[in-house]
Amino acid sequence: MTALDDTDRAILRLLVAEADLGAGEVGRRVGLTQSAAWRRIRRLTEAGVIRGRRPRVDLSALGFGVTVFLGVKLAAKGRVGLEDFERAVSAIPEVQVVQHVLGLYDYRLRVVARDIADFERILRRRVMTLPGVGQVEANVLLSEERLPGPLG
Amino acid sequence: MQLDDTDRRLLRHVLAEPELTAAELAGRAGVTPATAWRRLEKLRDRGVLGRTEAMIDWRALGWEVEVSLRFTLDKTNPRAFDEFLAAAREVPEVIEIQTFLGRVDVRLNVIARDMGHYQEIYRDRILALPHIADIEALMLVATVKDGAGLPL
Numbered sequence: 541m542t543a544l545d546d547t548d549r550a551i552l553r554l555l556v557a558e559a560d561l562g563a564g565e566v567g568r569r570v571g572l573t574q575s576a577a578w579r580r581i582r583r584l585t586e587a588g589v590i591r592g593r594r595p596r597v598d599l600s601a602l603g604f605g606v607t608v609f610l611g612v613k614l615a616a617k618g619r620v621g622l623e624d625f626e627r628a629v630s631a632i633p634e635v636q637v638v639q640h641v642l643g644l645y646d647y648r649l650r651v652v653a654r655d656i657a658d659f660e661r662i663l664r665r666r667v668m669t670l671p672g673v674g675q676v677e678a679n680v681l682l683s684e685e686r687l688p689g690p691l692g
Numbered sequence: 693m694q695l696d697d698t699d700r701r702l703l704r705h706v707l708a709e710p711e712l713t714a715a716e717l718a719g720r721a722g723v724t725p726a727t728a729w730r731r732l733e734k735l736r737d738r739g740v741l742g743r744t745e746a747m748i749d750w751r752a753l754g755w756e757v758e759v760s761l762r763f764t765l766d767k768t769n770p771r772a773f774d775e776f777l778a779a780a781r782e783v784p785e786v787i788e789i790q791t792f793l794g795r796v797d798v799r800l801n802v803i804a805r806d807m808g809h810y811q812e813i814y815r816d817r818i819l820a821l822p823h824i825a826d827i828e829a830l831m832l833v834a835t836v837k838d839g840a841g842l843p844l
Contacts, residue, residue: 541752541753541754542752542753542754544753552746552748555745555746556745556746556747556748557743557745558743558744558745559743559744559745559746560743560744587752588749588752589748589749589752589753590746590747590748590749591747591748591749591752592710592711592746592747593710593711593744593745593746593747594710594744594745594747594840595706595707595710595741595742595743595744595745595840596741596742596743596744596745597703597707597740597741597742597840597842598739598740598741598742599842601693601738601739601740602695602703602740602842602844604842609790609792609799611830626836629836629837630836630837633841633842633843634843635837636837636838636839636840636841636842637835637837637838637839638835638836638837638838639760639832639833639834639835639836639838640832640833640834640835640836641760641830641831641832641833642830642831642833643828643829643830643831644828644830645830647836648760648830652842652843677794677795678794679792679793679794679795679796679799680792680793680794681790681791681792682790682791682792682793683790683791684788684789684790684791685788685789685790686745686787686788687781687786687787687788687789688787689748689750689784689785689786689787689803690755690784690785690803691748
């Protein structure tokens with residue numbers, strides 16, 4: 541586990557909002573030289589604290605008007621291997637996120653679609669036909685915000 | 693904005709592999725670096741492509757528990773959503789807030805250092821949020837797929 545000091549937390553707060561900031565700019569804002577900031581960013585990346593960078597996109601401008609979260613319960617536990625389900629569901633291009641969870645459902649999926657009709661097609665032809673799939677619950681995403689979390 | 697095949701190809705690669713340099717990206721998309729740069733600038737100007745965000749691996753920082761809390765709110769109160777969301781934003785361990793159309797109204801993604809800590813957050817902060825009619829919890833076991841890729 542990596543321990544953070546206040547400067548690391550300040551750097552992470554900046555990069556969570558804007559990962560493209562150069563080391564010079566990050567350093568200026570947190571009171572470090574460019575090379576000191578660069579070393580810290582590299583350390584946070586190498587330690588896996590920064591697990592990746594992801595560009596935000598305007599999904600509706602790209603023609604994806606609908607994001608739906610599905611809760612999926614497997615029907616035949618034990619008979620169908622979890623790996624088979626995971627492999628098949630991960631291969632669906634419209635499924636962006638697959639999480640194995642404990643609770644009311646076994647899996648949580650994030651699905652993008654062009655519109656509700658397109659979503660229905662994905663649900664019927666791709667999701668409902670997955671090996672072992674049982675009950676499915678759908679919730680249409682209306683809004684989403686990410687928060688910096690306990691970095692304060 | 694109208695996208696052509698080159699835009700779509702570039703976006704597909706940017707979303708699938710955000711770590712690529714501009715030159716690598718141009719190579720994958722089969723265009724010159726100058727074309728790639730110009731197209732991406734245009735997508736940024738039009739707001740199709742937004743800022744890049746760094747993603748934090750909370751487990752690497754010792755936050756071992758991640759729970760998806762799904763709320764149904766008491767919608768007899770017209771201020772229920774606004775007041776609930778405002779209060780949820782004040783909880784530092786809430787790293788994501790989503791609202792839905794469906795059986796679930798709001799979902800909070802909550803992290804904790806361990807189960808004891810989670811119990812504490814749940815009792816002291818979550819149950820204190822206003823206008824809750826029902827709560828369900830899904831505990832994250834594993835993230836199988838986490839991408840931003842789009843079937844462009």
